[in-house]
Amino acid sequence: MKEKIAMEKEINNNNFKGLISYLRKHYGDEGVQLVTRGLINSEKYLIADKYDPLKVTPVQEHHLLDNAYWVSNEFSLQLLANVKKVVSGPNPLFTAGENSVINHMSKSSLFMARIFGPKILAHHVSRLNARFNRTKEVRLVELTDSSAIFELHYKPGYHVTKDVCNWNLGIYSGMARLAGVRGGKIEEIKCVVDGSECCVFTVTWKKNSLIKRLLSWLMRSVTQELVEDYEFTTRQRDKLIDNLKQSEERYRVLTDNSLTGIYIIQKGVFVYVNDRFTQMLNYSSSEMIGKKCWEFLHPEYQDIIKERLMTNSGENQVRFYYELCACRKDGELIWFQVLSTNIEYNSQYAIMGNVIDITERKQMEKEIARLDRLNLISEMAAGIGHEIRNPMTTVRGLLQVLGGKKVCIQYKEYYDLMIEELDRANSIITEYLSLARNKVVDLKTQNLNNIVQALSPLIQADAMVSDKYYQVELKDIPDLLLDEKEIRQLILNLVRNGLEAMSPRGILTIRTFADSEKVVLAVQDQGKGIEPRLLERMGTPFFSTKDNGTGLGLAVCYSIAARHNGTIKVETGPKGTTFYVWFRL
Template sequence: MSAHEKVAILMVDDRPENLMALEAVLDSEHYLLVSAKSGEEALKKVLQYDFAVILLDVQMPGINGFETAEIIKQRKSSCHIPIIFITALSKANEHVSTGYLTGAIDYIFKPFNPIILRSKVEAFVQIYRKQQEIEEKNSQLEKQSVELQEKQNNLENIVIEKTKELLKANEELKVSHERFQKIFQLSPNLMAIRSLADQRYVDVNQSWIQFSGYQFEELAALTNDVLAIHSDTGEQNVAGASPKDLQVGIYNKEITYVTKKGERREGLLSTETATINGEPCVISTITDITELVDLEKEVSRLDRLNLVGEMAAGIAHEIRNPMTTVLGFLQLAKNQSHHPQPEEYINLMIDELHRANGIITEFLTLAKDKANNRKKKDLNEIVKTLHPLLRAEALMNNKVVLLDLTECPLLYLDEKEIRQLILNIGLNGLEAMEANGTLTLKTYISNENVILEIADTGPGIKKEVLENIGTPFFTTKDEGTGLGLAICYSIASRHCANIDVKTSEKGTSFIISFQQTAVETPQVANRLS
């Protein structure tokens, strides 16, 4: 047993033989016996140890046992320690009466009985141990109480913090809800919220009511699409006749919808899914572009009228020359009917008629409603097919044609028209370059569009020419008809593609962008054209 686990007992006597006698009687592995030969030494020991009991001799020089006991009892840290006075039988009555006044618990009279001494000390030791156990339990209970209080305080702090966070989140949610309501209700676009579960109309904004002609009360029991929305290609159920369709996000898809009065209007549809009040919903937005489409149609009609006038003048000018030649030779043949016409005259008239027919054919190629035969094609394969032809043309003038092709998805293309587009732009690029020039045909994907880029290293296109590029009958060539690039733009339009031109002193690039929407669904010419 370690020293700190033993119970400390203080024995105070000025005679060594008495201390030895006490030690002999009380010797035990459970006791820590501490000796003191005077009252002063005993007081010092009391400061060092926590004693279970003190055996105190009454008669000692200096501070006697009574005075020592009185001092011990006056101190708060030691007043609880039981004291057993050891006194002689000759003065027992005197010592007993005085001892009670100074705080004695019990008495042992010299010469003492070892059994009685040991039993009394053991009794006080048991009391001490019980007190220690009680104090230890109290200490544990106090510690547990403190820990519980700390946990409670921490829990209260956590609850306070969480409450603050919830209040803040609730306030932010409230502000967000108010903003959404303002945006939803005040938006100039038609906005509707429909449930993904049963497709009922949860809410519609004022613009939706104004454009459609329906009141929200009429929609309460409806689950179908009352606007009969169709895409511009005739696809139905764009807004979602089934939950599966409703979950598909759509962005600015051109559609038509029908109002309550049966009026068909144009719009751009966008949809997005969201959870509102715990219910999965789809928010659909229609930007009404009916007036814009009508305006574009009118502008397009006026442009066509203007173009017809310009083209009529151009055709008249271009065809008049061969017709004049043919007319002259025919009049000459009429006046000299008895003389056969030379073969070169006849060949010249045939060439002039072919020239006039070619001009008319190119003019017809400009028609945007021209029948086409579009199929899924690999743009790279079409470019590779034309590469030998362009390279042969380039080699005759000491020029180079390079290919830089990247794997691209299949597109719906009219191969003959795309070949014509590549040849027209490619041959123009070769003609624009001096010897040692390089023509590069490049394919790649950018912003989800398939790109065909035809770049030359010529001197570039002048600003005044660039402004009129693609205009029918506008040409800088002496023998050109001015229809080549106009046909290219027409072909691009029929393929839902855009042509961008970038030019500088280091060369010119024609960038043809085929939209990804044209990858899966072949569409007819732009309905606004």
């Protein structure tokens, strides 16, 4: 195992105490971490323990705050290079050096500097350097009542950069400020980086009396404390604001990406809606914010929600769970399942709601109820169909016999009318039996387009008789398992409804196409459309808008679609109605 060797002891960590304090005060823990990145916990920079010199570990932050520890010149240069990445301003190292002295100068040294002026600090500089820095020697070559000149002689083999010179310049500036120097000037007139044998720094200041220095010190101390308190308070406030903004942003991201709709209302008005909720209603957030929430509901639910909002005082944490119907921007109805609760929003009482779209579930429930009704009727029809048909057949036969006798020839017109009505009753019973959900179907693999084309001459003839037009738009579609007789009946029922709904010269269109995992048959007319109040009852047995209708035509269509594992959807408007029959592949 390779032996760990501690780095050379060249720069005492007393030099970095003030720097770490300054960074933490002005740039927080993050600033300290950035400056020490690559230096702390690095196997490149090892340090010997002050109690057990044989124990060598990577440098930690607490080592930099303890003057019992030393680091190498290389470590110090890298630390100063990192300072430039954190401290702002035209000369970051000058600023850091100046503030590190201000944050680290002992109270006794500060008091002596204020009493005796900058001259005492000038003498102190050489002793401090000899105690805490082994890379150079600082010589005070000239000292007057208003100036001092220092020479910095670096020992052979030590690398010096402009970063070091700017740092030293800041150190001397900080000392001058602490000594109460006014109108002073600190500059480097020679530098080893430029080829000189040593670095030469000059410090000049205006001579002040003891009283002026003490008054200046007191004023600066009070002012500095006030400024530092203000800066600290401002930083804490800004940090809290940033944390609050980040927290709000995180919650906004969560709500905007939620699969459920989320809204917040105050006094009945939307103050927040997430993207999912606006998508459900097909409105933009700007179209909803500031509007009364009940304006988007079906009229049947508006008064209910108004009353509920008025009775909810918000004093208790109340939760409401309910279902309601709303209106999308395009006029389509949508069903919501809502869970609402009282909250505080922007320091005011509010109601937050979580919304799930249950329109498909509602439609499925309605479809199941409708099919159950159809099945009940079909079971009744199957039970009594034969019992009714048998006597009807007997009556029809006797009427035919009587109509053929000479003695009854004068009543033949009446006999024919009775036979016609019996045939009509028999056709109604046949349609009755077609409603049966468990009716046996003869499914064979065939193409829906072929059935439509086979019916086209018959449909064309019906259209021409009523002065209307018929057209087909058939796309390539896959084969399906179909009962041809039932599909023919379904198409003819939808076509005849469409023809009867149109005025002369209207166009009836039959289309077929494949969509995703289904084949679609569409029958479109150019009638006046279906009223919304009637739309929900479409397909209900015995419901008809025709004077002589039985109300079984569409009911039979729904039953046939169900037996083929299909569904029927309706789109209607002032320009006509389209019935879509979806067959799953």
